[in-house]
Amino acid sequence: MIDVLGNGSAPRLVVFDLDGTLYPREAYAEQVLAVIGRMFVELRGATPDQAGAKVAELREAMRTNWSGTSTTSFVRANGFDVGQWLGYRETHLSIADGLEPDENVERELARLREVVPIALLTNNTRASMKAILDKVGVGGFTEVFSAEDTGHTPKPDPGAFRVVLDRFGVAAGDVWSVGDRVDIDIDPLRRLGGSGIAVDGPADLGAAVDHLIGLARPA
Known part of the structure; x- marks a missing residue:
């Protein structure tokens, strides 16, 4: 089921999230939790019990x-800077290994890009993003934006969306975001004046695309 959080404007650009949106969140969460626990031990000198407590805290927040x-x-929030996290994640995390091709995702994105430009905005590194897209079998974005592009303003910082808006030269009020986390993928753009559609995962993309095409091509 989708949740439309919009101003009713016809989209001039649609920005997609990656993790949990173009592939199921279940393929992401446990891998990331394990890597974060390892990072606390190796980079902060935490004991396994201390690291486990941090992982449990994050797992409960996710739940x-x-x-x-x-x-x-x-x-x-736990003292790691963005560069440190990205570097460690790049070395120790390979989400793509657990993914499968999904023809439905590419089909739905292809339907939408016939009527409006589409972009990808993710906190993944460029290499990780490419590996995930290749494994799922998704391409054709007008532009992609990774952690290297947003620097010290990753989502949920609205600055991540400002990077996208500046690159395309469009007003936030004409842009929609599609993602599985309202606070992370939708609200930062809404704070700039844009709109969004929250999905529970790739199975909801068809409904989201139908809605956006309806706005772009009013009856």
Whole structure:
């Protein structure tokens, strides 16, 4: 089921999230939790029990408030800087290994890009993003934006969306975001004046695309 959080404007650009949106969140969460626990031990000298407690804290946040839980925000709140987190994640995490091709995702994105430009905005590194897209079998974005592009303003910082808006030269009020976490993928753009559609995962993309095409091509 989708949740439309919009101003009713016809989209001039649609920005997609990656993790949990173009592939199921279940393929992401446990891998990331394991890597974060390892990072606390190796980079902060935490004991396994201490690291386990941090992982349990993040797992509970994911369970009770998936929409508002950002792993990047979590590690930053625990003293790791963005570069440190990205470097460690790049070395120790390979989400793509657990993914399968999904023809439906590419089909739905292809339907939408016939009527409006589409972009990808993710907190993944460029290499990780490419590996995931290749494994799922998704391409054709007008532009992609990774952690290297947003620097010290990753989602949920609205600055991540400002990077996208500046690159395309469009007003936020004409842009829609599609993602599985309202607080992370939708609200930062809404704070700039844009709109969004929250999905529970790739199975909801068809409904989201139908809605956006309807706005772009009013009856």
